[in-house]
Amino acid sequence: MSSAVAAFLLAFPALFSIVNPAGGAFIFNEVTSDLTRAERIRLAGKVAFFSLLVMLASLWGGAYIMNFFGISLGALRIAGGAVVALRAWDLLSAPERQEARKQEQAGSSGRAIEDIAFFPLTLPFTTGPGTISVAVALGAxxxxxxxxxxxxxxxxxxxxxxxxxxxxxxxxxxxxxxxxIGASARRTIARLTAFLLLCIGTQIMINGLVDVVATMFQAQPVPG
Structure with missing residues (x-):
């Protein structure tokens, strides 16, 4: 039992800090502002379930899947970080386009829920490449x-x-x-969260580039 508790105490803070449910909730609120409360609750359940699947798959099969397809952790970080950064930039710099998109989805909210539950709300916003990287490292x-x-x-x-x-x-x-907290504070926090998400995506890409460069130097033969 003590070993299980130790594993829990190792994994929970590491995953919680990178997932940041409280920060993600503000982006979730902005993206789903055109949905009813019942639809939001249903969507929240889907995102939580999909996030659980992503974390479990990364913990127990992530390393094997990446090795099977020949994907390095650096490549995962670069590609995933780019997706996070681009989506965050979209939220940060084009609020008018975001609002127009929400209005277009308003007439078919049932389909919109299915479309956005996994991408982008689960991956990359909630359990993105940072979460996958941490989970793969924990499982390894x-x-x-x-x-x-x-x-x-x-x-x-x-x-x-x-x-x-x-x-x-x-x-x-x-x-x-x-x-x-009010509409003005909500928009401010949402933009701030989007900016932090942009920084996180950029940092994930930097970490991936560092991994790739380090691997290239390690692969070079030492001159005799």
Whole structure:
């Protein structure tokens, strides 16, 4: 049991800091402002469920999947960071286009929920390349023995479930929190969050480039 608790305490802070459900809730509120409360709650549940699947797949199969397709962690960070940065820039610099898009979706909100639940709300906004990288790194450190492996599995899975619960609570309550703080403060926080997301995407790309450059230098033969 102590090993499971230790695994949980290792994974939960690491995943929570990179997922940041509270910050993501403001973007969720902006993107879904044209939906009814019932639709928001349903969408929050879908995003939480998809985020759980992404975290579990990354924890337990991420390294194997990347190796199978020949994808390096650096390539994942560069591509994923670019997607995060571009989507954040779209939110930050083109609010008019975002509002027009919301109005276009208003007549077919049921289809819009299915369209945006996984992309972009789950991937890359909620559990993007940063979360995947952290989860892959956590899963790669799994023990090899049976009892310790089971405890590690329980602790890591519990952490992913707890993060998914935090996402669900934060996202389903996003509109009420936004209503309490007011429209002006909500827009300011949403823009600030989008800017921070842009910085996160840029940092993820930088980390990927550093990984690629380091790998290239390591691959060069040492002159005799």
């Amino acid at each position: 450190n799994r023990p090899t023995s049976g009892d310790r492996l089971l405890a590690f599995f329980i602790g890591m899975t519990g952490a992913a479930l707890a993060i998914a619960l935090c996402i669900w609570v934060a996202y389903r309550s996003a509109d009420r929190v936004a209503a309490l």
